[in-house]
Amino acid sequence: MIRIFQLDETAVRKVRDIDSFSDTERTLWVDLQNPSREEIKSVEDKFDVNFQSQQEQLEIESSSRYIEEDEFLIANSNFLIPDKEQPDGYLNVPVSFMLKDDTLFTYRNADLKSFADTVKRIKSRRAVFSDGAQILIFIFESRIDYDADLIEMVSQEIKAINRHLDLDAKLDKEMLLKINDYQELTMSIRENVVDKQRVISAMIRSDGWFTEEEQQRLRTLIKDINSLIDHTNFIFERLEFLQNTFLGLIDLEQNRIVKIFTVVSLVFLPPTLLASIWGMNFTNMPELSWHYGYPIALGAIVVSSLVTLLIFRQKNWL
Template sequence: MLRIYYKKDQRLAKENELEMLRGIPLQDLVWVDLQNPTVEEKITIETYFDIKYSSEEKSSEIESSSRFNEVEDELIINTNFISFKPNGFEYSTASIVLEKGILFTYRDDDLKTFMESVKKIRSNASIFTNGYQVLLTILETAIDQDADVIESLAKEIAELNQKLTLSRNRSDEEILLKISSFQNSNMLLRENIIDKQRLISALMKSSLFPEEYMSVLRIMIKDISSLIEHNKFAFERLEYLQDTFMGLVNIEQNRIIKIFTVATVAFMPPTLIASIYGMNFKFMPELQWEYGYIIAVLLMILSSAFTLIYFKKKSWL
């Protein structure tokens, strides 16, 4: 899918047809967005504007030279954006080229960040006159979405903590899997936030990025630092939650072991009595007792009762 945004009559117009591209003056172009494009669309854009989008392998590399690079009058950027899925989220890489004030983006997924950015641009289209402003809007939207995801994750962690401490009929396996899932989501968020921090720091150092937009980048850096602190707090809270969970599991296991231990000890005296009178020796004086069986049973009951009373008195039960 191809989207071409350009200046027309003091507003930002949009075209989706590749054939319309040659009729738009270069000085009026603002943003060329490729989403899961055809081979023809990708090759045409690269050839017409003499640019080169990063390959999938290169865009996924973590080296700083692969994430941000300056080539003559081009800024070549590869950065991650959150991609929401039915069972959670992951991050998807977008390849970005900024040349002579025109923004070129290439991505495979239908990213919510770009959708929200387009809404912001349409709501105040007259102020968007170049690709630098569009890129800043995309980055601001991405940071806002990261913040929303962190807040949502914090709420879910709080709900899990309440369920852990208040619910007696809990599923320990389910809770442990949820904690693990939250930790994985938190790690993905941290990687995504750090990637934005590296990108914005590189833009601030770049000689190709206009000085007039540096104040916006500085605000973004402060916002990212705040997100990193919240992300760190979420990690600490999950560690505390995991420790609490393991402590409760240990207490429950100790209680079960304690019950088995008490039961074992309580039945030891009756077992001893039954063992003695179950021996098959020929000469045992008690064998001839008329009430020997009743006495033996009473002894077993009384010995168990005495043991349980003693444990109760010692507060072991």
């Protein structure tokens, strides 16, 4: 799918194919989402650009995510989206940005919320965007806001888990795996935010591609990113603390169970000893001739158990 946003004297017009493209109007943004080979070829021929394939975007090194030449600027970044195959999972989608002659070109193979928000912003406030650089900055601003929402969601989930985590809580592997999932998600968010930090830092150092006002917006973005990184560090610490608390509660629960088994074993130790002695069938055992030997033996067994329980109670072992 191709979406082309062109600026005339009064408004921004959206074009969905090259055939409806007007050479007389100023092109702000050319967005390729899940494009076919024919669509990519038509845009490359029309605007004299060259897009990287999806495989090339995935294999590109972090040090080469930003390329600046005299005629164009290229930035590659990963965007985190929910995984449709795994309800609680997220995956990275590479997105390629290119600025050429004040026109922004984007190439992506996923539907991204930050791009949808940018389209809505263009429709609602058309006077805000006068070139592709402003659209590029707004996409990153929207993306950072979305990452902040993800971090806040993880923080709220951690609070919910922490409120229900006590000795009477159901301590099972599902809860431990849930904590691990949030650790993986926080790590993915941090990696994506750091990726944006490197790209935006390079954009700030660029020569002549951004105005002073746009540079100020980029510097504000860097401050927001730094605060998100600090927040992810705090979440990591909370998750580690929560994981250690969870494992500590499991240890306490196991110790309590072992204690119960130990007490039960010790309570039945004296009766077992008496029953073992009186269970010997020697000929000269005087107890064999006792008339009330059986009830006396039962009473002694019960009393020995009760005495053991009383001693444990007095020692506060129960």
